[in-house]
Amino acid sequence: MLRFSVLASGSSGNAVYVETEKTRILIDAGVACKQIETAMAEISVCLEDLDAILITHEHFDHIKGVGVVARKIISQRRKKGYERTEIPIYATEGSWHDLHNVVKEYPEPYRKTVRVGDKLEFEDLLIEPFPLSHDAREPVGYVFYHENNKLTLATDLGYMSSRVKETVADADAYILESNHDINMLRVGPYPWHLKKRILSDKGHLSNEAAGEALVDIMSERTLDVLLAHLSQENNYPELAEVTVQGILAAANKQVRLHHTYPDKPTALYEIKPR
Template identity: 40%
Template structure:
């Protein structure tokens, strides 16, 4: 079967990724209102009631805002690790026990022929983790919300067919912007977010012969712009000899508009 994916939304106001392969339909995170999640799925001609499971990365509101409403309304199973369940329980409301499942960090769980591998990251949440989605020889990596990309993570995610990769901020915009110094320190720290330049450097080390698509994700509304992220990452990739739109594509994501449903 062929994996297809859409970044339903990505940014500081809400995040969700849709993955399907013909027999399974999955969401990773549900960070917008239940109503908006239904609208985003409709943008790619998919229905909320067909979602087989929601996988959670961490408890921050831009990743779980609509989770409780969505799961209760559509009776959707939800998977998260123990600490994340504990940390998000107050904000998402009650979810029936028969819809609650454990998915610990650094483990693998199968959903039909989709194999989902979780891995820990450095971020200021209870037990944050992100995912690689495998089917046959294809691999999609979702990696946002982390303060740095460790050598261990680089080794795990290398040569993915597609990356949904954080490019959170332009460092100069952040430093010149209106955020309090304490918030700037948090974003720049080892449990914060990676910049356009840090994202670009990591990508140059993990892109392989199979890599065809890079989605620039989780852009800050206040401290970044799509054009700036694409320019920063694109120039770095071209500096190592890659030809954009020939060897691979850079794809913008948006907090309100789903990307096209694309086969990987």
């Protein structure tokens, strides 16, 4: 059993939860600790049950709440008499450059470095980091493997390279960026330098780019796609879904598309063993 929920998603903040029978992981904590705790409670999970926190990159909408979340976990575990109170935080060396200031005084042994090419092994969960093209120091996405199931998380990327496509292809489910509608962005209120950044190869995937990427990476085993990191200024959930669905239909591809939200969690989706 591999289950997951997008706890928060969008330009205002991001957090994702993944679990198996024996492992519980939080990926990013870009919103307040209270929002993460409330979202987890809606899917019947407690902060102190987490085994690790993984960071994709150091931008504020992905790390805002990390320090408070980690300290809250320690406090709750101490109150409940846990033998181990600290929780390991995993990030690339580039991300740690800025993340150290967010988790000040956090014990050094629990600051773990993620390296592309290495896999993170938990009891019944294998996690593979892969590099993304984004204007951060060393951003990564993650592929989660449990038994014969595969889940891919890929947001904050300007384009999907052939290397990334090879890594993430043939997954049972995707949490994939569908950040903006190109026309809305171009005529919108953003200053030109910001529009140029978003549209660049180190920016964000548009609805069209997300659909085209899915055509290349989906297989017959792919059942669910959660469209994530939508811009609240340059996109609408319905527009993202219609655009992506149209591209997939033209390529004779079928999948269940799901919305994500900046202020509430999705359902706890389950990938059942095949």
